[in-house]
Amino acid sequence: MTNHRLTTCPPRQKRPFFIRRGPMENIATVLISAGFLMLFQPFLLVLYTYSLAALLAGTVMFIIVSKFPE
Amino acid sequence: MTDAPSTIAERSAEVLVRSTPTVIARRVRGLSDRAIAWLFITPTIALLLAINIFPLIWAVYLSFTNFRANRPNAEITGVGLRNYQRVLNDPDIWIAMQTTAHFVFWTILLQTVIGFSLAYLIDRKFRGHAFWTTVILIPMMLSPAVVGNFWRFLYQPQIGLFNYIVSYFSGIPPSSFEMLGSVSLAPWAIIIVDTWMWTPYVMLICLAGLRSIPDYIYEAAEVDRASAWRQFWSITVPMALPFIMLAVLFRGIENFKMFDMVMLLTGGGPGSTTEVASITLKREAFESWLTGRSSAFAIILFVAVFGLANIYVKALNKVKQR
Numbered sequence: 371m372t373n374h375r376l377t378t379c380p381p382r383q384k385r386p387f388f389i390r391r392g393p394m395e396n397i398a399t400v401l402i403s404a405g406f407l408m409l410f411q412p413f414l415l416v417l418y419t420y421s422l423a424a425l426l427a428g429t430v431m432f433i434i435v436s437k438f439p440e
Numbered sequence: 441m442t443d444a445p446s447t448i449a450e451r452s453a454e455v456l457v458r459s460t461p462t463v464i465a466r467r468v469r470g471l472s473d474r475a476i477a478w479l480f481i482t483p484t485i486a487l488l489l490a491i492n493i494f495p496l497i498w499a500v501y502l503s504f505t506n507f508r509a510n511r512p513n514a515e516i517t518g519v520g521l522r523n524y525q526r527v528l529n530d531p532d533i534w535i536a537m538q539t540t541a542h543f544v545f546w547t548i549l550l551q552t553v554i555g556f557s558l559a560y561l562i563d564r565k566f567r568g569h570a571f572w573t574t575v576i577l578i579p580m581m582l583s584p585a586v587v588g589n590f591w592r593f594l595y596q597p598q599i600g601l602f603n604y605i606v607s608y609f610s611g612i613p614p615s616s617f618e619m620l621g622s623v624s625l626a627p628w629a630i631i632i633v634d635t636w637m638w639t640p641y642v643m644l645i646c647l648a649g650l651r652s653i654p655d656y657i658y659e660a661a662e663v664d665r666a667s668a669w670r671q672f673w674s675i676t677v678p679m680a681l682p683f684i685m686l687a688v689l690f691r692g693i694e695n696f697k698m699f700d701m702v703m704l705l706t707g708g709g710p711g712s713t714t715e716v717a718s719i720t721l722k723r724e725a726f727e728s729w730l731t732g733r734s735s736a737f738a739i740i741l742f743v744a745v746f747g748l749a750n751i752y753v754k755a756l757n758k759v760k761q762r
Contacts, residue, residue, distance in 0.1 A: 395754065398751075399751045399754065402747040402748065402750065402751050403751065405744070405747065406744060406747065406748055409537055409740075409744055410537050410538060410540070410541035411538075412538045415529070415531060415534060418528065418534045418537070419528045419529055420528075421528070422524065422528055422740050422743065425743050425744055425747050426743055428747055429743060429746060429747040429750060432747070432750050432751070433750075436750075436754075
């Protein structure tokens with residue numbers, strides 16, 4: 371009788387959340403979308419005022435995290 | 441066996457090599473492939489730097505200063521983020537942004553729907569489809585200045601053809617409404633003209649997408665007895681989607697910068713109902729001569745379009761990978 375031994379791959383070390391491309395890109399996308407909507411919405415002037423901050427943060431974050439490996 | 445060039449391309453390459461002056465040929469022969477590649481792209485990069493990158497950096501610099509273009513000899517002092525603060529707290533600019541959003545949303549929606557429908561019809565290859573494709577493409581080939589003036593005449597309440605056509609179908613007297621002079625109709629007048637002019641462009645891109653779908657997929661669907669409706673939603677739309685998204689991206693970026701057509705048709709009026717962001721920007725820069733502040737405004741618009749284009753390209757790549 372052959373003895374089949376189950377071999378398991380050593381568990382891959384998961385990268386920390388903040389240097390993973392997928393989730394960080396999603397956060398950046400949400401930030402950009404929020405900033406864009408804030409810039410063009412007709413309801414609150416205060417949202418318009420902070421739209422550039424959101425847009426800029428999102429765009430810079432997107433540029434940086436899109437260079438991370440998959 | 442001789443190594444004589446056989447094809448026309450090889451023969452012309454041979455002629456080119458022989459006609460190159462010996463001094464240049466000797467110098468090029470000594471260069472690596474990488475160096476030759478750099479030699480070819482350097483003029484383009486230099487031009488790009490001079491025309492695009494330098495003005496952008498200069499505008500960023502000006503946005504932090506009190507510079508006024510009508511006072512070139514005045515001392516330029518840094519004002520920090522004050523220009524950005526003013527632009528982002530100005531209710532008039534906020535309204536201009538809303539006008540731009542309204543304009544961009546409706547033009548893109550109409551152009552995409554009509555453009556894709558036209559492309560779908562043209563792709564059926566009916567008798568004379570080539571002629572109708574050319575006819576449909578004409579508005580896109582005209583200059584915006586010509587289109588603006590042309591539509592000003594069409595919108596004339598007394599003699600304009602547009603009012604007569606509306607009157608013919610609705611029974612309203614032609615001189616009872618003014619497309620460019622009415623607060624509620626003027627934004628729609630511009631949307632109609634932009635849609636008329638740029639729908640052919642969207643149509644052309646969608647047509648390229650539709651023509652790229654191989655026939656065998658439809659044949660397989662026919663074998664599986666898929667209905668025309670099912671084929672449209674399961675084959676045509678998903679496979680043409682990257683092209684539609686590209687068209688939306690191109691038109692979206694263009695319409696955020698829309699200036700010429702609005703200026704020619706309404707000049708931002710009546711009141712400020714059609715004052716889109718680019719018109720406000722021009723007023724700030726060349727009527728109020730607040731160059732620093734208008735630079736800050738331009739940078740805000742740039743960041744908005746750049747950010748949106750980034751996520752849009754990401755979405756486009758995802759659609760292409762499916």
